[in-house]
Amino acid sequence: MAILTARGTTKRFGGLLAVHQLDLDVEDKSIHSIIGPNGAGKTTFFNCVTGFYRPEEGEILFQGMPIQGLTPDRVTQLGIARTYQNIRLFSNMTALENILVGQHPHLKSGWPGAVVGTPSTKHEERAAHQEALRLLLFVGLRGKGDFLAKNLPYGDQRRLEIARALASRPNLLLLDEPTAGMNPRETIEMMAFIRRLRDELGITILLIEHQMRVVMGISECITVLDYGEKIAEGPPITIQNDARVIEAYLGRGSAGRAPGTPIRPGEAGLPEDSSRAPRTMLEVKEVHTYYGHIHALKGVSLTVGEGEIVTLIGANGAGKSTTLNTISGLLRPRHGHVRLAGEDLGVYKPHEIAAKGVVMVPEGRRIFSQLTVMENLQAGAYARSDRDGFARDLQRVFTLLPRLAERRDQVGGTLSGGEQQMLAIGRALMASPRLLLLDEPSMGLAPILVEQIFKTVEDINRQGTTILLVEQNATMALSIAHRGYVLETGTITLKGSAVELREHPEVKRAYLGEGT
């Protein structure tokens, strides 16, 4: 029996059909995935189900009852809970309080009772605390109840968000990219956890996910969306071999390609000959960076040679983004030096470092969402005054990223995730960088787009820009990089050429997801 049924659901944004005539049935107690390219309308559909958007046409039934047009709080009370693509915890509340808020619909006591302190209120509060502690335990956050949500590590935040959703005792749980930004080890744990939710708690799971390992590994049914329409549906094996899905989403080759195989071996900008070392462009030496009392980088040293692509891989919270932020001057190291072509960057402010040619593409893209594509690119060139150079670089960006040329007058916020990533890279290129710092460029992107982005990165490098790449997708990163470093809890634990790292057993196990 279907627990959730959508019939002809349509949602428009202006002229754009975000979801078009979608029919969908989610079987009770199943794990059902929705996949599709960025901008295919997956999250929009979630928002229609949970009451954030009101679909213009069609019907959504939950346990046989129409729910389209209900407010989010009513939908939750009926038994649908969700998590968010970019984690949205109540960040200044403790983990326990987050879960208690999740229980809101099931608590009955009113404020007068709380002021007077009636026995029933006290009893209910005690029971709610017990329940919250139980949920903390269930998601593996024992003893972390008093932590502020924002201080929890990334993986724990994902778990807490699920715990908060579970607190409303849902029958249907919508998970929006639960493994985004997780490394293979964490991803495998999350998959097992999602199975437990269904098997032990009997909750139906509807899942948006880009990692094919996850989707193919746990789903009983997969629906593929493209441009807001369903293009395929069925069990994993059917989807994997569907020609339309491969063309629109998976990309040629990527579905079957073994992890660790380079896309185009030996085709990178420099010969993979480590004996002819290039001139050092960036030198990070014994850098220690702190967040308050937290010692985030514990003596990180690395070098990036002129014309190289160097990648920095490691688990969440290892300090990869901290390293990039230290290089770009957003964070100040307490000890150690960052040198660009021999010059100490420690005395410069972030904008001065950018003007020296060290430009960052931040994690999560961070484009100016109210500005058009063109204005975003102009903002990237803010610090320069050479008209010719500007025109030349604009031409270069449009050649490298033709999609941006097509959309030059579109407002940034309405671009799909992949286009936003391209725009973020284009914006950085407009500053004509000598050294480009890329922070997780493939995060949250469909496989076909990931390949495109990495190809662009290679092209940029071939045109002479040095690149330092931080990436969760170690397979892809090592396939285009010349050299790499592995960062663990603020320390470099391994370094070597990309080929050496790909073959290293420890890297294979922890970051390439081979063997367990």
Place this chain on the structure above:
Amino acid sequence: MPMRMDRQGWWNAVRKGLIWGGVAVFVAMVGMVETFAERQVIIGVVSFGMTLLALAGVAAGFQAARGPAGGGRVSALLGGAVAGAVVGAAVAGLLLVGSVLNLRTMFVSASPRLFSLLSAGQGLHGWYLPLLAGTALGMIAAGASTLAARLRRPILTGLMSVLTVGVFQELLQIMLGGEGVGAVIRDVLFESEGLLPRGALILFLVAWASSSLWIWRRAAVHVWVARRPASQQRGLRLLTLGIGVSALLLLPHLAGPFLSQVLVLVGLFALLGLGLNIVVGFAGLLDLGYVAFFAMGAYTVGLLTSTGEHGIFHFSFWTAVPIAMVVSLIGGVLLGIPVLRIRGDYLAIATMGFGEIIRLLVLSDFLRPWLGGSQGILAIPKPTIVGLELSGPEQLFYLTLVLCGLVVFVASRLRDSRLGRAWMAVREDEDVAEAMGINLVNVKLLAFGLGASFGGLSGAIFAVMVGSVFPHSFQLLISIKVLSPIIVGGMGSLPGVLVGSLALVGLPELLREFADFRFLVYGAALVAMMQLRPEGLWPEPVRKRELHESEQDAAEPEKVLA
């Protein structure tokens, strides 16, 4: 350790000096130095005005020594001297310019007297004096900053005690009274005009000694308490609480009517702040029209109890108060309905408009027959308890104290309830809160309504305290005066509201010369808080926990492994 300062260290010292030099010149040019020259901290030695200038030099020296340069004690002293000298140079520059040109055409406060003060009466020939003083102060401050905390703290405590007692000598002398032990203490410390140098020295030594003693024995005391059995510990806690409460209860008798009057005002703003804190601090809805509910409460009580021409029912105060609260509550809900969908800055502007609407309505000719227009409502009788009239400030102090206690209790219970959590969720992320099953309409209207009812309660007290209500008492500035203590005390923190009210409402009342500079000081306090301590003077426990947590975090991995 390098004994020489590098380029960065010099630049840092100069920059700190320039910032504080700017502050010093500003303080002089707005007239604070001259106004406060009358108020002697130590009689014949130093005035409060000069202390303000001196503090700029001290702050510059302290910050320069604490700067990123690091290095040894010598470079710290050098940096402090440079920063202090720059402050002194700024003041000296002002002195030179002011003596040569007539600045008074533009700056009213640039009077000859100011320049005479700046040069210790020497005029242009004393130009080097600020420079010397600045250098010396900067160096002393830098020296103090390199001392260990256990040595520095007592000195600081001693100086602060002298400053406080000196500034408030008038009040303290009255409190000490004319006979007995008090009079003896007074004669040792004070002269009729202010604190004697001898008194200052005694005060400093006493404060220094007790602070040192406390720092030295603090750990031992804590250990001693911790070793007591639980029942005795509870007893000790009760004892401290009892001492605190009885001190509060005795306060009006010790302090006299003037100080009681100030305390009533502090209590009034604390009450208002506690109410607004529910809306702004708990639920995160920035309400700049809060004064409207204050007015509603005051006018309701006025109309219901007044014996004058506008009084309707001649109810007793105690009957009128609940009605006033209900009226304000309804007003709060009515304001809430149209602004339910408005967020952030827009909400602030919309509510600000609401506040003005209420004031203009009261002022209007249309409502004049009932509300008295600009003439207001007069002859509001004082409340009575079992035949006893609460007429003087001392009695009203008890009334506000009890109500403050009650409201703190209610607010803390609300904060820890299901509703309180829902408010905080709305504050953090409205969309997600709604997706957690929280009915935004109910929760927001409850915040507006309950907050407003506390505002009405304060209005009721205001009406009986003054004995009359006028529209001009309910201007936009009141809303800002209520909001500032919340921000300074710490958003969402209950003790923070009380501390903030004491600091921002109480202190300016005590320093009457401050009246002209009140909003200048408010602005400066807000900017300083945002820069130095954004969580507030007394942040709510969760925010404090966050600071402890960063220490915990480091220890966490081992705990997990173990």
